[in-house]
Amino acid sequence: MEKKENFPLAILYPLLDRMGIGNGAERLQVSPLAGDGSQRRFFRLHLPGGRLVVAILPPADDAPGMAEARSAWFIGRHLHGAGVPVPELFAFDRQSGLILCEDLGDTRLYDLAGDGAVPGGENIWQYYRQAVRELARMQVRGGQGFDPAWCWDTPRYDRALMLERESGYFLQSLCLDLLRMDVDRDGLQREFNAIADEASAAPAGFFLHRDFQSRNIMIKENRVRFIDFQGGRPGPLAYDLASLLIDPYVALPPAVQNGLVGEYLQALHTYMEYDPERFRREYHYLSLQRNLQILGAFAFLGYRCGKSFFRPFVRPALCSLRTLLAESPGHEYPVLSRLVENCLQKAEKYDI
Secondary structure (H helix, E strand, O other): OEOHHHOOHHHHHHHHHHOOOOOOHHHOEEEEEOOOOOOOEEEEEEOHHHOEEEEEEOOOOOHHHHHHHHHHHHHHHHHHHOOOOOOOEEEEOOOOOOEEEEOOOOOEHHHHOOOOOOOOOHHHHHHHHHHHHHHHHHHHHHHOOOOHHHOOOOOOOOHHHHHHHHHHHHHHHHHHHHOOOOOOHHHHHHHHHHHHHHHOOOOOOEEEOOOOOHHHEEEEOOEEEEOOOOOOEEEOOHHHHHHHHOOOOOOOOHHHHHHHHHHHHHHHHOOOOOOHHHHHHHHHHHHHHHHHHHHHHHHHHHHHOOOHHHHHHHHHHHHHHHHHHHOOHHHOOHHHHHHHHHHHHHHHHOOO
């Protein structure tokens, strides 16, 4: 149980007053909740009458954390108003960045999928189908009226971000810092540019979550609910779907991935017309971009930051990237393909 003195009660009480539950607030209980890669702190508030609310608090005196909290507040309220299944946000303190929101419980799609194993049983597929249908709603409806001024990081997902924070992240964090690889920088840069050219050709006026994976999908009352949307920005459709389907935490079989792409396209058709063949081509290149980003993040968080949870997923993510590269039209990325093979060999040799 978290001691109350470790939580900023002087900030909390006025927010509870705004919610109309000031009476009896002194009897509340505060329990810490675990986070993943975030520096934010999460708490469950046990309020009078048995009501549960989650409190999210950025690090003190942290300008990026405050900007992220502001984005969470504005983006979350926008998505909720658009009918997207995100938690309801109740109150926000602009000075501390403290947010109070609906408690969605503790069950994630990841947990139901068997802690990273290939999932089985009808229930899990029900939730995946539900997730891709609601994803289409979030992307289209959430993109309508979205204000890029709400974004705390970058105002859009574009080619520059792909090269710096995805392929560049992969090269620096995994290949150079972790695996100490000798690389053909010029050859890699040509191929990274070519992949980004293809990926950035997709229309990018939709809402992009950018971390849409099984650990950011909660299950409450048999419905999917989406969290960690504060990094959202305008972007292309296929990226978030790729994030979910190539998610290394849950090794979805190829046939299941293909079926869910079809389910998604059916749902998308209820909101807008989009050429399925064009979408599948965009999906391939945006999957490559996402896979590169995953590997950079897992290497950085797992080894540079010491978050051991991410380490077992480096090799599965490398295998996923190898598969995607083998499926590329014309197999046109030989430098990157050889590098991935070498990364796998070195990762296995050093038990990474």
